[in-house]
Structures are given as C-alpha cells and as structure tokens.
Amino acid sequence: MSEPTASDSTSEPAARAATEADLRDLVAARRxxxxxxxxxxxxxxYGCRVDGLVDLATARATFDEAAHDAHEAQxxxxxxxxxxxxxxxxxxxxxxxxxxxxxRDIGKLVFLRLRDxxxxxxxxxxxxxxxxxxxxxxxxxxxxxxxxxxGPMGRTKKGEICIWSDRLEIHSKSxxxxxxxxxxxxxxxxxxxxxxxxxxxxxxAIQTLQDRSRIISRMRxxxxxxxxxxxxxxxxxxxxxxxxxxxxxxxxxxxxxxxSMRIAPELYLKRLLVGGLPRVFEINRNxxxxxxxxxxxxxxxxxxxxxxxxxxxxxxxxxxxxxxxLACAAASDRRSRGDETVEGADDAPVLPFGxxxxxxxxxxxxxxxxxxFQRAVGFDMRDEVAVRAKVKELGLAKAEGxxxxxxxxxxxxxxxxxxxxxxxxxxxxxxxxxxxxxTRPDPADPVLAERWDIFIAGMEIGPAYTELNDPExxxxxxxxxxxxxxxxxxxFRNLDEDFIEALRVGMPPAGxxxxxxxxxxxxxxxxxxxxxxxxxxxxxxxxxxG
RNA sequence: GCCUCCGUAGCUCAAUUGGCAGAGCAGCUGACUCUUAAUCAGCGGGUUCUCGGUUCGAGUCCGAGCGGAGGCACCA
Numbered sequence: 001m002s003e004p005t006a007s008d009s010t011s012e013p014a015a016r017a018a019t020e021a022d023l024r025d026l027v028a029a030r031r032x033x034x035x036x037x038x039x040x041x042x043x044x045x046y047g048c049r050v051d052g053l054v055d056l057a058t059a060r061a062t063f064d065e066a067a068h069d070a071h072e073a074q075x076x077x078x079x080x081x082x083x084x085x086x087x088x089x090x091x092x093x094x095x096x097x098x099x100x101x102x103x104r105d106i107g108k109l110v111f112l113r114l115r116d117x118x119x120x121x122x123x124x125x126x127x128x129x130x131x132x133x134x135x136x137x138x139x140x141x142x143x144x145x146x147x148x149x150x151g152p153m154g155r156t157k158k159g160e161i162c163i164w165s166d167r168l169e170i171h172s173k174s175x176x177x178x179x180x181x182x183x184x185x186x187x188x189x190x191x192x193x194x195x196x197x198x199x200x201x202x203x204x205a206i207q208t209l210q211d212r213s214r215i216i217s218r219m220r221x222x223x224x225x226x227x228x229x230x231x232x233x234x235x236x237x238x239x240x241x242x243x244x245x246x247x248x249x250x251x252x253x254x255x256x257x258x259x260s261m262r263i264a265p266e267l268y269l270k271r272l273l274v275g276g277l278p279r280v281f282e283i284n285r286n287x288x289x290x291x292x293x294x295x296x297x298x299x300x301x302x303x304x305x306x307x308x309x310x311x312x313x314x315x316x317x318x319x320x321x322x323x324x325x326l327a328c329a330a331a332s333d334r335r336s337r338g339d340e341t342v343e344g345a346d347d348a349p350v351l352p353f354g355x356x357x358x359x360x361x362x363x364x365x366x367x368x369x370x371x372x373f374q375r376a377v378g379f380d381m382r383d384e385v386a387v388r389a390k391v392k393e394l395g396l397a398k399a400e401g402x403x404x405x406x407x408x409x410x411x412x413x414x415x416x417x418x419x420x421x422x423x424x425x426x427x428x429x430x431x432x433x434x435x436x437x438x439t440r441p442d443p444a445d446p447v448l449a450e451r452w453d454i455f456i457a458g459m460e461i462g463p464a465y466t467e468l469n470d471p472e473x474x475x476x477x478x479x480x481x482x483x484x485x486x487x488x489x490x491x492f493r494n495l496d497e498d499f500i501e502a503l504r505v506g507m508p509p510a511g512x513x514x515x516x517x518x519x520x521x522x523x524x525x526x527x528x529x530x531x532x533x534x535x536x537x538x539x540x541x542x543x544x545x546g
Numbered sequence: 547g548c549c550u551c552c553g554u555a556g557c558u559c560a561a562u563u564g565g566c567a568g569a570g571c572a573g574c575u576g577a578c579u580c581u582u583a584a585u586c587a588g589c590g591g592g593u594u595c596u597c598g599g600u601u602c603g604a605g606u607c608c609g610a611g612c613g614g615a616g617g618c619a620c621c622a
Contacts, residue, residue, distance in 0.1 A: 025591080026556055026573055106585090107578035126579065143572075157580045180557035180571050182583045187557085189614045201557095244622060264622090290621050291547090436622075453622085463622060514622090540613070 026177040033140055034173045041133060041140075047171030050148050052095050057118035059094040063153040063161045067091045071154065091152035094163060096121065097171065099200050100145045102181065110138040111162075114149065117206055122162035123149040130166045137168055143181065144174030192531055193539055205532070212521045212533055214333065215326055216283060219303060219517070222322050228279040228305065233268035235261060235285065241496045242266030246289040248298075261287035266512065267499045269306045270467065274507045278308035283517060294529045295459050298538050301517040306467070310511030311440075312450045315464035316427060319454060319513060320364050323425060323461075323520070327351065327360035330524040341526070353457050354528050356423045364454070365426040369412065372428060376416035381408045381432070382447070405434030422458045437477040439465040440509075456523055462515035469510065471503035 037043045054062070067090040074087050098114030098121070108127040113120055125138045141147065150167035179185035179201045191198040191205070199205050220230065238257065240247035242264030250259050265282050272280050283303045292298065307314055331349030334342045344350035348361035370381055379386040384404050391400055396410050409432070420426045429452040433441045436449035450466035468474050478495050521533040531537035 029573055032574095102582085104581050104584060105578090106581060109579045109581075111581050111584085113582085122582085124580080128579080156582095158582075160580085160582070177556035178572070182571065183558040185557070187553095187614085189553090190557090192614095242622095246621085288621070291619075293617085296621075431622090438622080451622085460622095465622090 027175055030142060030173065030175045033142065034175070036140060037137070037170060037173065041137060043137065043170060045170050045173040047146075047148070047169060050095070050097065050169075050171070053097050053148070054094055055118040056096055056098055056114060056116045056121040059096045059153065059163060060119070060121050060161055062092045062094050063155070064092055068153075068155050071152070089152050091154055091164075093150065093152050095148065095150040095167070096163065097146065097148045099174075100141050100143055100147060101200070103141055103143060105139055110135070112138070112141060112147070112149070114147070115200060115203075117210070119203070122156075122160050123147075123151075123165045123168075124154075124156055124160075124162045125165050125168065129164065130168070134166065134168045137170060138165075141170065142174060143178040144176060145170055146172035146174070188531075189539075192537055195536055208521075208525050208527055208532055209535055211330065211333070211525045215330065215521055215524055216301075216517065218326055218329055219283065219322065222325060223281050223303075223305070226279070226318070228281045228307070229277055231269070231272060231277070231280050231282055232284060233262075233265045233272075233282060235287075237262050239494050239496050241494075241499065243286075243288075244493075248287050248289050263288050264302075264514070265304050266514075267496055269304055270507060270510070270512075271499070271502045273306050273308055273510055274502045274505050278508065279306070281305040292538065295519060295522070297518065297530050297534055300530070300534075302462075303513075303515045303517055305511075305513040305515075307511050308508035311466040311509070312429075312452055312464045312511055314511040315513040316429075316452060319462070319464065319515065320362065320425075320427075322515075323364075323454075324360060324362050326520065326524060331360075351524065352526055353523055354526075356457055358423050358425075358457060358523060360425065365421065365424045367420070367426060367428055368430040369416075369428055369432065370430055370448075372416040372419060373408065373412055376419055377411060381412075387411065403434070405432045408432060409435050417455070417458075420455050420458075422456070425454060425456045425461075427452045427454050436465070437481055438468055438474070440468050456519075459519050459523075460516070461519055461523075462513065464511065464513040467507075467510045467512045469503060469507040471500055474503055475500050 034045055037045045070090045074090075078087075096114070096116070098116040100112050101115045101120065102111070102113035104111040110125045112123040112125075114123055125135060127135050130138075148167070148169045148171055149163050149165040151163045151165040153161070154164045155161050176197075179197060185191055185198055185201040191202070195205075199209070223230065236250065236252075236259045238259055240260035240263045242262075243266070245263040247260035247263050250261065251257065252259055263286055265284065265286070269280055269282060281303060283301065285299050286302050287299050288296075289298065290296065305315065305318065307318075327349050328347065331342045331344070331351060332346065334351075341352045342349060343352075343357065344359065344361070348359070350357050350359050352358075373381040377386075377390055379390075381387070387404060387407050390411055391402075391407050394411065394414060396407075396414065400407075402410065420428070430442070430448045431439075431451045431453070433439070433447055433449040436451045439449040439451045442448040442450050451463060453463045454461045468477070478500070482493055482495060518530050518533050522528070522530060525533065527533050
C-alpha cells in the first residue's frame with residue numbers, strides 16, 4: 001500500500017471526504033504520525049543496522065546503585081553551587097532496542113516502557129536532558145513502535161530503574177492498532193492467527209517458544225552425548241509408511257508424481273540402519289490428516305530413534321533418562337526465573353499441568369498391559385469368553401465382530417487406560433503381539449510383543465519397539481495388515497517393496513522409539529493446548545475458502 | 547464428520563420481556579518535570595460475523611452459512 005502524500009488532502013471533494021474519514025481511524029492516525037516523522041523531523045522511520053545493542057535484561061543488570069548515588073550527589077552539588085557545568089556522568093551507559101508497550105507523556109517528561117524477548121524496561125526522557133528533536137520524537141511515539149534508546153542507566157524518583165535516554169531513534173513505525181494494554185490479547189482465535197501480535201502482547205507466549213527451543217536443544221545434546229547421529233529423511237514420500245495414519249497428498253509437477261507428506265520417518269531410518277549407521281535419530285515434522293484437538297495438530301514434531309543391537313528396554317532406559325533430565329532442567333529454569341508453581345526437590349521435580357501436579361521423580365512407573373487389564377476388568381485378557389461378554393456389557397458395538405485381541409484392546413482403552421496415574425510418567429509394557437504386527441514377539445511369551453507406550457497426563461507421549469528384522473516375517477505381516485484394511489484404508493495404504501528389499505539386505509536387530517516433542521513441551525511448560533507450543537498452529541483461513 | 551457453546555468499536559467487555567448500541571482501555575486536541583493500568587478537560591470511533599426470515603420494531607427470536615472454543619469420533 002502506498003503512503004498518502006501531503007498533497008492528497010487538497011484534491012477533489014470525494015478524496016477529501018475519504019481523508020477526513022481516515023482521520024478518525026486508528027491506522028490513519030499512525031500514518032499521520034509517520035508523515036510527521038518524515039516531513040517535520042526529517043527522520044527515516046524504518047531504520048537500519050545498529051551495532052552495540054544489549055537486550056533489556058542486560059541493560060537492567062547494568063544499573064549500578066553506587067553510580068546512581070554518585071550522580072544524585074553531583075546533581076545536588078550542582079544545584080547548590082548554581083554551577084551547571086556538567087561533570088562526567090558516573091552512570092553506566094547502555095544502548096538497547098525494544099517495542100514500545102506503554103507511552104506516558106507528562107509534559108516535560110516522557111516515560112516509555114520497552115519490551116524485548118528478555119522482558120520490559122522503562123525508558124525515561126526529560127526535556128531538559130535531551131536534544132529537542134529527540135524529545136519531540138519521544139512525544140510522538142505510539143504503542144507498538146520499535147525504537148532504539150541509549151543513555152545512562154538510572155532510577156526515577158519513584159525508584160523505577162530505567163534508561164535516562166538522551167539518544168532515541170525510531171526504527172519501525174507500527175501502523176497497526178495495538179491490543180488493549182491491560183487485558184491484552186486473549187481471544188485465542190486472534191492470538192493464533194496473528195501470532196506476531198500475540199508474542200509481543202503476551203510475554204508467556206514468547207517464553208513458551210523460548211522454552212521449546214531449549215528443550216529441543218537439550219534433546220539433541222542428550223542424543224549426541226550418547227553417540228546418536230542426527231539425520232534427516234524425506235518428508236515427501238511416494239508411499240507414506242511407518243504408521244497407520246491418513247497422509248496428506250501433494251503433487252510433483254515436473255515428475256508428474258503423486259507424493260504423500262510423511263506420517264513417520266521410520267522406514268527411512270531403518271534403511272539407514274541397514275546402510276550401516278547404528279545409532280540414528282531425527283527430530284522433525286510428521287503430517288497426519290486427522291482431527292485437531294488440544295493434543296493433536298496436523299503437523300507435529302516427533303523424535304524418532306533407532307539403535308542397532310538395542311531393544312525396547314534400551315529405549316525405555318533412554319526415554320526415562322531423557323525425560324527426567326529435561327524435567328529437571330525445565331524445573332531449574334522455571335525456578336530461576338521465579339516460577340513458584342514448580343515444586344519438589346531439584347532431583348525430583350513436580351511440575352504443574354492444569355489441575356495435575358506431575359511428579360517426574362525416577363524411576364517412572366511401569367505396569368504391564370496384562371496386569372492393567374486384569375486390574376480394570378477382573379479377568380485375564382486371554383480369556384476369550386470373558387472378553388466377548390465384556391464387549392457386550394460395555395456396548396462396544398464396533399468391537400463385537402472383532403478378533404479377540406482387537407476386542408481386548410478396545411476394552412483396554414475403555415477401561416484400563418483411565419487407571420494409569422496421570423500425574424506419573426508411566427510405561428505400559430507387554431502389548432499383545434496381535435495388535436503389534438511390526439514388533440518382535442517376546443521370546444519367553446510370543447503372545448506378547450516387545451513394545452511399550454509411555455503415558456503422561458493422559459496423553460500418549462510415544463511408543464518403543466524391539467524392531468522386526470526378519471524380511472520374510474515383515475513381508476507377511478505387512479501383507480496381512482493390508483488385507484485387513486477396510487476400503488477407506490486401502491486408499492492410502494500400500495506395500496513398501498523397497499523397504500522389504502532393504503531388510504533382505506540385512507538390518508541389525510534394533511530398538512526403535514518415537515516421542516511426541518510438542519506434547520513433551522506442553523508438559524514441561526505447563527501448556528494444556530498443543531497450539532500454545534507451536535509457533536504457527538494450523539488455522540482454517542478466515543474466508544473459509546479452504 | 548457429529549454434539550454443545552460462542553462471535554457487539556482496534557482490544558477487553560455490557561446492553562432487562564424484542565423497544566434510541568454503551569463503558570473502560572486504545573485514538574485525536576489541549577494541560578502537566580517523576581509516571582507505574584498516570585491524571586484532568588474536551589472530541590471522534592459500529593456492516594452487532596454473513597445471508598435470509600418472523601415482527602410496527604431484531605444485537606436479542608427462527609433458518610442457513612462462515613469462523614472459533616469445548617467435547618465425541620478418527621488417530622501404532
């Protein structure tokens with residue numbers, strides 16, 4: 001959009017009427033100021049490179065009580081002497097930038113509150129202490145403008161630590177009407193659609209993204225310390241495999257190729273095992289064409305790990321160590337910034353999550369699928385007669401025609417999962433083989449698979465498996481799975497022959513793990529919605545056109 | 547895909563049985579050298595999500611649509 005020029009307002013009546021209407025508009029008022037800055041003050045309101053900036057937290061930390069007192073004494077002395085020859089100011093000087101979030105004009109004093117990613121800091125300007133053009137700019141600033149302020153770190157008479165600014169530059173004039181300064185921006189729809197406003201209006205939103213970054217960084221370091229190699233595998237695949245989920249589809253023009261966005265990196269990571277990389281992990285996006293709720297976003301970040309000559313128990317130790325360390329670090333971070341909702345000892349943190357207080361102390365809980373089932377319904381999961389009766393009793397219509405073990409799982413999800421203590425990280429081990437076709441059966445009891453799932457706060461955080469590496473069995477299971485799929489599933493399921501070929505080349509036995517990174521971030525930052533921990537969660541376009 | 551609730555000024559929210567669409571903040575003009583949601587005086591700001599219907603009269607009631615929140619379903 002082009003800037004109206006000063007001559008616009010003198011043209012024909014229709015144009016003048018429009019301009020008058022614009023004058024009542026919040027945006028128009030800001031354009032007016034933009035013009036003022038350019039034409040009256042001769043400023044370039046969209047700035048340029050500035051060196052030597054420190055963030056606002058650093059600036060605040062620069063404040064020196066003794067220097068402040070010395071300066072006060074100097075001032076008093078000068079007043080007494082009637083001597084206004086300036087002495088050397090003992091206060092440390094800083095140069096910082098930030099977004100104006102408050103603007104108070106008291107006549108010959110102007111107070112600004114600046115915000116950056118480290119917090120807020122007041123900038124004070126006195127007409128007497130700064131250049132007239134600086135002061136004129138200070139009076140014209142709006143909530144939302146991006147400025148650079150420089151001057152000595154001092155304190156106001158009321159005790160507020162501030163920059164007593166004698167240098168002030170505008171580097172970006174904000175033309176958008178700002179959110180309300182006290183209630184802020186709370187409408188979730190606007191918050192997520194206009195996240196750039198949310199982030200500066202709600203410090204908690206920025207904190208969450210900073211925490212997310214640190215958590216993922218720590219995950220990476222943890223994996224690297226254990227000699228895992230980070231890899232990246234295709235997100236666009238001609239066959240989306242590695243999970244049972246609906247993929248998104250897309251199209252490659254030059255190759256005239258139907259492609260799917262990946263639903264899991266598993267089959268490619270395993271190919272790397274075959275290729276000779278014994279410990280690999282990937283932290284990246286998966287895409288699943290499914291519903292959206294507090295714990296599901298169509299694109300989500302997962303960490304998947306494979307370790308040659310490991311098994312699901314290797315992965316259990318890895319997961320417990322990782323999550324425990326992340327929880328301790330998150331608790332420590334939050335405590336050090338004064339978060340009083342964090343409880344528990346440093347080595348046994350308790351983090352709030354909604355109504356829950358999640359106790360992260362080691363070891364995590366472990367319960368077998370079979371025991372939990374027995375505890376929930378009072379009979380053994382292998383008792384086919386009792387299972388059939390229970391299905392009827394529960395009115396699980398869709399389970400009635402099912403094979404025994406699928407019916408067991410329906411009952412498990414209905415009756416047993418709710419028994420898991422949501423306030424404790426809990427590994428559920430020993431899933432039935434029949435519902436874990438791609439997992440190696442337990443040699444001691446082939447009815448059970450070497451697989452576990454970890455649940456926290458009622459959310460599934462991730463599964464781990466002792467992977468199958470026999471190509472014949474894998475092929476048979478894949479084929480069986482395909483045969484069992486209904487028509488809807490058939491549409492997006494297919495057999496990855498190349499993956500079978502890779503297994504024929506020979507994959508070492510391995511443990512595999514998948515963790516939902518967004519959900520881990522939710523738990524460690526106390527955010528109840530996955531959208532809070534994703535910078536730009538999926539939103540339907542406002543015009544509804546798709 | 548289904549159910550329930552919600553959509554009023556830039557933001558946060560009011561508006562009685564269906565009876566002139568309001569407030570605070572933000573904005574504009576002016577005053578003010580220590581503000582802390584600054585204060586004081588004055589001024590402006592609306593497609594009540596959209597379309598249709600009932601009615602003398604609709605923000606309010608009815609229908610459809612759009613968007614959001616919560617729940618369900620889907621979801622190794």
